[in-house]
Amino acid sequence: MRNHRTIAYLYTLPWVITFGLFWTFPLIYSFLMGFTNSRLLAKEFSWIGWANYSALLQDSAFLSALKNTFVFALGTIPVTTVLALLLALLVNREFKGRGLFRSGFFVPSITSLVVVALIFANLYSRGGYVAMIGQMLGFETPQNGFLYDSGTALYSIMAMDVWMSVGYYMLIFLAGLKAIPDELYEAAEINGASPTRQFFSITLPLLKPVALFILVVNSIKSFQVFVEIFVMTKGKFDTMTSVYFIYEKGLTTQFEFGYASAAAYILFVIIGIFSLAQFLLFRQRKDYSW
Amino acid sequence: MKRFLALMTTLLITGTTASARSTIEWWQFWTDPGIKPTVDSLVTAFEQANPDIDVTVTDLTWANGQEKIVIALASGTGPDVLELGSDWIAQFADNGHLSDLTAELAPDSAQFSGWGMSTYGGKLYAKPWILGTRVLFANRDLLNKAGYPPDFVPATLVQFRDAAIKIGTALGKDVYGWGSNTAEKHRLYKKYLPFFWSWGAQLFTDDDKYCVISSENGINSLTFYKMIHDSIGFVADQRGVEDAFLDGKVGFVLSGDWLVKRIELEKRKFNLAAFLMPGWDFPGRSFLGGEFLAINEQSGNKAAAVKFINFITSPEAQMAFCKANRSANPSSKAAQNDPYFESDPILNVFIKQMRNSIHPPVDPNWPAYENAIEAAVEDVLFGRGLPATALRDANRKIMEARSRNAKP
Numbered sequence: 188m189r190n191h192r193t194i195a196y197l198y199t200l201p202w203v204i205t206f207g208l209f210w211t212f213p214l215i216y217s218f219l220m221g222f223t224n225s226r227l228l229a230k231e232f233s234w235i236g237w238a239n240y241s242a243l244l245q246d247s248a249f250l251s252a253l254k255n256t257f258v259f260a261l262g263t264i265p266v267t268t269v270l271a272l273l274l275a276l277l278v279n280r281e282f283k284g285r286g287l288f289r290s291g292f293f294v295p296s297i298t299s300l301v302v303v304a305l306i307f308a309n310l311y312s313r314g315g316y317v318a319m320i321g322q323m324l325g326f327e328t329p330q331n332g333f334l335y336d337s338g339t340a341l342y343s344i345m346a347m348d349v350w351m352s353v354g355y356y357m358l359i360f361l362a363g364l365k366a367i368p369d370e371l372y373e374a375a376e377i378n379g380a381s382p383t384r385q386f387f388s389i390t391l392p393l394l395k396p397v398a399l400f401i402l403v404v405n406s407i408k409s410f411q412v413f414v415e416i417f418v419m420t421k422g423k424f425d426t427m428t429s430v431y432f433i434y435e436k437g438l439t440t441q442f443e444f445g446y447a448s449a450a451a452y453i454l455f456v457i458i459g460i461f462s463l464a465q466f467l468l469f470r471q472r473k474d475y476s477w
Numbered sequence: 478m479k480r481f482l483a484l485m486t487t488l489l490i491t492g493t494t495a496s497a498r499s500t501i502e503w504w505q506f507w508t509d510p511g512i513k514p515t516v517d518s519l520v521t522a523f524e525q526a527n528p529d530i531d532v533t534v535t536d537l538t539w540a541n542g543q544e545k546i547v548i549a550l551a552s553g554t555g556p557d558v559l560e561l562g563s564d565w566i567a568q569f570a571d572n573g574h575l576s577d578l579t580a581e582l583a584p585d586s587a588q589f590s591g592w593g594m595s596t597y598g599g600k601l602y603a604k605p606w607i608l609g610t611r612v613l614f615a616n617r618d619l620l621n622k623a624g625y626p627p628d629f630v631p632a633t634l635v636q637f638r639d640a641a642i643k644i645g646t647a648l649g650k651d652v653y654g655w656g657s658n659t660a661e662k663h664r665l666y667k668k669y670l671p672f673f674w675s676w677g678a679q680l681f682t683d684d685d686k687y688c689v690i691s692s693e694n695g696i697n698s699l700t701f702y703k704m705i706h707d708s709i710g711f712v713a714d715q716r717g718v719e720d721a722f723l724d725g726k727v728g729f730v731l732s733g734d735w736l737v738k739r740i741e742l743e744k745r746k747f748n749l750a751a752f753l754m755p756g757w758d759f760p761g762r763s764f765l766g767g768e769f770l771a772i773n774e775q776s777g778n779k780a781a782a783v784k785f786i787n788f789i790t791s792p793e794a795q796m797a798f799c800k801a802n803r804s805a806n807p808s809s810k811a812a813q814n815d816p817y818f819e820s821d822p823i824l825n826v827f828i829k830q831m832r833n834s835i836h837p838p839v840d841p842n843w844p845a846y847e848n849a850i851e852a853a854v855e856d857v858l859f860g861r862g863l864p865a866t867a868l869r870d871a872n873r874k875i876m877e878a879r880s881r882n883a884k885p
Contacts, residue, residue, distance in 0.1 A: 227551045228572040313713070331712040335659050337860050423660040424859060440844035441568070442547055 221449035227442035239449035249450060251425070252432035253457075255341060259428060260409035260461075262345050263352075268401055270353045272394070275360035276386075289361075296355035304418035307347045308334060311419075317343075340424035344415050352408070356401050363397035364390070399469040403462050410458045429454045500531040501778045501785055502556035504546065506768070507802075508536045511742070515801035523788045530781045550574040550773065557776040558785060561603055563594040563766045563836060564843050570602040571841035576772040578602060581783045589790070589808045594836045595769050604786050605808035607798065608767035610834045611671060611731050612826050613637070613755065617748040619644050619652065619728045630752055632759040634675065637729070638705060644728030645709025654709030656718035656730035660855040664715055666847055667764045668731055669854045671754050673698040674835050675761030680846070680875075681838060688875040690850070691868035699857055699864035706858050723747060731763075737823055738803040751826040753833065765834035767808065806831050845878035 221239055225232035243249045278289045295303065310317050311333035318328040329336035333343040367390065375385050413430040420426040422435065429450065437447025507516045513536075520532045535556065537545055543565065549555040550569065561569065569575050579601045586592055591605030613631070620629060623643040631637035645654025658668045673690075676698035680690055689695070711718065711727045722730045723745060730736075731754075740747050753760035770786045772779055788794060792811035799807050800817065805827030807813055813831075818824050837843055853871035856862030862870075 226572075227547055228568060228574065230573060331659065335712060335859070421662055423662070423855065438544060440848075 217448040218452060220445050221452050223445040225443075225445040225448075227444055232445065235445070239446050240453070243446070243450055243453060248427065249429075249432055252422075252427045252429045253453075255425065255427060256410055256412070256429045256454075258341060259345055259348075259412055260406060262342070263348050263409050264402065264405050267349050267353050267356060267405055268398065270349065271356035271401070272360050272398075274353065274357040275364055276390075278357070279361060279364045289358075292354040292357050294354065295351045296353075298351075300351070300414045301418055303347065303351055304415050307343075308419050311343050334420055335424060337425040340420055341426045344412075344419055344426060348409075348412070348415060352405070356405065359397055359401055360394065363394045367393045395469060399465065402465050402469075406461050406465065407458055410454065410461070498529050498531065499778045499781045500533060501558060501776075501781050502533045502535065503558040503560075503785070504535045504537055504542075504549075504556045505560040506537050506539060506542055507560075508538065509802075511738075512798070512802040515798055519789060519794050519797065522794075523785055526788070527781075527784060530784065532785060553775055555773040555775065557773055557778050557782045559771050559773060560606070561769050561771050563591075563769060564847070566595050566603050566769060566771065567597045567839045567843060568841045569771070570597040570600075574774050575602040576774050576776065576779060578604070578772060578783070588810055590810060590813070590831070591765075591767055591769075591808045591836075594765070594767065594839060595771075597839050603769035603771035604790050606768045606770050606790050607795070607802075607804050608765065608806040608808050608831060609733055609804075610763045610765050610806060610827060610831045611667065611733055611754075612763065612830045613729060613752040614722070614732055614736060615640075615729050615750040615752060616722065616725060616727065617750040619648060619725065620750070622648055623728075631755045634672075634701065634755050634757065634761070637755040638701070641705060641709055641729050652726055652728070653711035653721070654728045655705045655711070656722050656727040657706040657710030657712045657858075658718060659712055659714050660851070660859055661714050662851065663847070665854055666850045667766075669699070669702055669850070670835075670837075671731060671761065671763045672702050674763075675754055675756030676701070677757055685838070688846075688872050688879070690853075690875065691865065691872040695868050696864045699854065699868060702854070703857050703864065734803060734805040734824070734827055737805070741803065749823065751823045753826060753830050760830065760833045763830050763834040765831065765836040767806065840879075842878045846875045849874035849878070 222234055222236055223232045224235050224238075274292055278285055278292070309315055312318075313330070313332040313335075315332065317333060321328040329339050333339045371389050371393075372385055375389060380388065411430050412428050413434065416422055416426055416428055416431045417434075422428070422431045427435075433447045433450045433454070436443045436450065503520075505516065507513060517534070520534055524530065524532060537560075543562075546555065546559060546561075546565075546569075555574070566575070577600045582601045582604055586601070589605050591608050592601065595601060595603035595605060615631075617627070620640065621627060623640065625640060625643075629640070631640050641654030643654070644652060658665050673695060676694045678690070678692055678694035678698055680688060682689055706712070709728075711721050713721065715732075718727065718730055719732060719736055719739070721727045722732075722736075723740065723743075737749070737751075740749060754763045755761050770789060772782045772786070776782055790808065792807075792809040792815075795807040795809045795812040796815055796817065798804060799812065803824075805818065805824040813828050818828050838846070840846070849871040852874075853862070853867035856867045856870075857864050
């Protein structure tokens with residue numbers, strides 16, 4: 188028996204070593220680094236306690252990045268979730284060409300984010316299609332394009348993000364819808380429940396675990412937004428987000444590892460609190476009502 | 478016994494030969510197909526002239542080259558010779574990653590320009606190679622259409638402003654007077670600082686103790702820059718601005734010698750005019766930067782590396798490079814005086830402008846200063862900031878960065 192246990196441990200050893208080396212060690216090391224003035228180029232560094240954290244909380248660039256991250260997350264998560272649910276309800280119905288719609292909605296989420304970002308940068312540019320359509324509809328569009336205007340850049344990226352990710356969450360909602368037993372709807376129908384009542388009393392409550400998963404995953408993803416910003420604006424025009432700030436501080440120009448690590452841990456705590464709040468909110472009642 | 482002796486002798490000879498040969502590794506950024514063969518041929522010529530030295534070349538890109546250099550130096554795996562941008566030198570030198578080359582380079586310093594950018598703490602850390610400045614380009618056809626004579630030269634900022642406004646307002650809705658860069662990192666400040674300096678402003682006091690970016694001249698220069706940006710500016714990234722300029726939609730742009738090369742490569746029929754930067758005193762001051770060759774402090778082949786640097790920066794090698802790349806700013810003074818530049822009216826403007834250009838301070842905190850300057854310009858051009866407020870904010874940030882990182 189003991190021999191079997193040893194062999195089992197041996198089998199898991201490669202994963203344990205990899206996990207320790209590439210996940211646990213960097214996690215602990217970067218946490219400790221947040222309390223130092225470490226810079227990649229400097230040969231020495233020293234322990235400075237909470238100085239990085241207190242400096243960050245007074246750093247207007249970091250606070251602005253946090254604000255933008257919250258705007259991005261709080262602006263995209265509800266829209267993406269609601270749209271994904273509506274699309275899932277739509278493509279869950281029987282109609283001709285349903286498969287085409289399902290695939291069509293899902294394709295953006297499997298396309299390279301860099302490619303999508305480049306295409307949207309073009310669409311949002313001066314004289315691009317978005318500006319053209321906006322002008323045709325009588326809207327005033329930014330003179331230099333949507334991404335070169337502090338008032339529209341972040342929202343334009345958010346719109347792209349919603350377009351790109353809604354199909355993925357739609358698919359997850361669709362799986363959730365398929366798991367709801369038909370008997371429940373039949374019984375409700377016999378009892379005279381209207382389709383609206385069925386939606387609010389059966390569909391929505393039973394989708395709660397799926398919705399929780401989507402909200403948590405989408406929150407983490409939104410708080411970590413980086414690629415879109417890197418490709419489309421480089422953090423300019425009021426689009427600097429927390430992860431882009433960390434990248435700029437830690438991996439460009441001055442390579443301030445200590446400062447960037449502290450910023451990363453502040454973001455880590457925020458994401459943790461946000462995720463925990465969602466879990467608590469959804470676990471309050473077990474009767475599947477919202 | 479004879480065999481043994483012969484074998485030992487052979488081993489000794491080959492061993493000695495092998496130990497005498499050295500290999501130096503060079504990391505460089507010139508990967509464009511138009512110039513890479515020239516770089517390779519220069520390396521080959523060096524190896525032929527120095528049969529005891531081999532050179533291994535590694536190409537870097539501007540997208541992530543700096544990251545690679547930093548990581549390599551920090552981990553002790555850097556190459557012997559590094560091509561560095563002028564604004565990186567202070568940071569690397571300050572952290573002890575570059576060899577002090579004062580003894581090796583000082584003797585022929587009079588033969589080269591640009592030493593100010595590679596001197597830190599009174600020591601020379603890199604040799605100037607290919608320098609770079611920006612000049613004012615104009616579309617001569619648009620100037621003519623706007624009613625200016627064919628020999629018109631905007632010598633003052635007022636003359637430049639008036640000509641740009643005339644082009645931007647009199648030649649139709651799709652023609653702009655000025656190509657204005659958007660908030661691109663590492664680019665925007667290079668476009669603004671020539672106006673700042675040409676207005677007579679300076680970043681620091683003469684004794685280098687205090688930042689004075691928000692002086693009256695500084696504020697006026699940013700007000701002027703915003704005015705041309707807002708009223709007649711075609712706003713895009715560097716490529717977009719140059720595209721519009723070459724498509725005949727923009728009257729003036731501030732750009733580098735790569736634009737000349739691009740016109741030739743694309744075989745464009747373009748009536749290009751190049752002017753020295755206008756200013757209150759003519760000529761105005763432009764931005765000066767460049768490529769430098771430095772040696773890793775940990776290099777075990779310093780002597781060979783110095784030999785290589787001297788070869789690559791020799792007037793002949795620089796001329797071969799400049800001709801292949803249409804580069805206009807060799808660091809070698811002998812190369813600058815070559816008839817090749819004298820006979821080319823456009824490239825000649827670069828040579829003259831280089832002598833009237835200013836480089837940013839050689840300071841390890843420069844990235845923080847650069848961020849502060851770009852943030853101020855961005856805020857004024859694209860946000861709601863006022864020049865005075867934005868520059869005062871930049872002034873404060875620069876002084877804070879300086880005091881935060883001051884050495885005891």
